Amino acid sequence: MSALTAALIPVFGVIALGWLLRRTRLVRAELWGGVNRLCYQALLPALLFSTIASADYDGLQAGPFLIAVTLGFVVMAVVSLALKPLIADGPAFTSVFQGGVRWNGFVLLALAAPAFGAEGAALAALVFAPTVPLINVMCVAVLSVWGASDRAPDLKQVAWRIAANPLILGCLAGLAANLSGLFQDGVIADTIALVGRAALPLLLLAIGAGLDFSALKARPRLLALAVALKLIAAPLAFYALGLAFGVEGVALAVLVAVGATPGAAAAYVLASEMGGDARLTAGHVTATTLLAFIAMPFWIWLAGG
Template identity: 55%
Template sequence: MSSIATALLPVFGVIFVGWLLRRSGLLPDSSWGPISRLAYLGLSPAILFTSIARADLSSIQLGPFMLAAVGGFLGMAAITLAIRPLLNIPGPTYTSLFQATCRWNGLLILAIAISMFGTEGEVLVALIMAASIPLVNMECVAALSVWGDGAKPDWRSVIYRILTNPLILGSGAGGLVNLLDIPIPEPAWNTIHLLGQAALPLILLAVGAGLNFTAMKARPRLLGLSVFLKLIIAPLVFYGLGLALGVEGVALTVLLLTGASPGAASAYVLAKQMGGDAPYSAGDITASALFCFITIPFWLWLLG
């Protein structure tokens, strides 16, 4: 079995188990939302903290790597804005297309990077998540404030919610500990580490449970466009920027994986809150998750 399959099959396998659990009715449908929130908001900050707190950042091409990552997210926003005049779709639907091309499922890519590259992959994805969470949320809220049907956002409230996002707090605390070399007692470290280890299996199960094939019937042609932009164009953008800036090795592959990530469930939540096209967002989340089972192995194989 190839190294790519060896790394990806456990991750995709847990997603499939999540889908089976949802289909089996072992847990009521209403339980999956709280499970996802627990993993995302309650446990995931711990894995970001432990990833960054003791990382050897001196071994990473940190400047070019982070510049390529941020440039990738800005580049996808620019591409989606550039095609806006060509699309004969309502404003709220466009905001969901914007979210589909600009958001990424960082925790899914974190699981893949850990499976493929261990601690090095974990640190690199954690750093991108720390930078991308405020950036992508600001991009998407701005798009919804212009073209969405909801009330215009209170930007002070938006910025406050972003800055107090548990993932931002977890990664920020990890960076502070790393920068100041703050000692963490082993019992406390082991507790935080154990909490973080529980996050990824729950996230992957929730991804599988959230697959909604009925939702893919909403705007199928537009779904094809958003999946193409996210799973085909975005990897090229991130990888191309990495190459241009001299990023190499595992870091370059992580950039590729970041671009190749499917959409995130938070797009559906924000679409409902701020007047986007929530059914289309739900369809895109499922479609991009399904097709990434093909495109991620393809990109990794092509990269060699």
């Protein structure tokens, strides 16, 4: 068994356990929202801070890597927009667009350290800072134009939500600590690291609990298109950009893995709030989560990881 497969099996095993816990009602459905909020507001920012603050970025290809990964999401937005003439249904198009550009970084964070080591984990954590605001702005803009909601988005509120995003703040605080040399060891650093270690198991359980297999029947052709964008077009675009910017080794493998991650549950929330096709989005998240177990190893292998 390869190191990558050995790292993937526990990740998807915990996701499957989350689905089983909700399916059997051992954990009540209404409790999962609280788990998600706890992870998003506190545990994951602590993990990102701890990982970035303690990382040694000397010798890493952090600059070319971040340029390539940011441009990768821009390219996927352009590709998705180019498909609009083929999709007359505006709300359905917004879900296809979100399917092409949103990524589930939590799966990659859980995979990065065992598969790629400390270097890969540091790069995976770094991706959140530039991409979270970029992706949210693009998705809100598309939903504002083609979503079915009669309510105009509150741009000030959207801007505040992005600026105050706990994931972005965790990344920025980690970078500040890394550059200043503060909180890299000692009691405070150990406390933050301990809090962060609780994030990934809970997040993976919540991802599994959110899987909706009945949604796989919604708009099968559009669902297939959205899945192809996420698991074929996106990793290919990220791989090409990595080669163009001279990214190689572990950094290239992580870059391609970013492209091959499954869709994010946040897309469903945004689709529900802003008039997207929430059912199609739920199907996309479920399908890509299942198929990523095959797609991620293939693309990482292709990148030489």
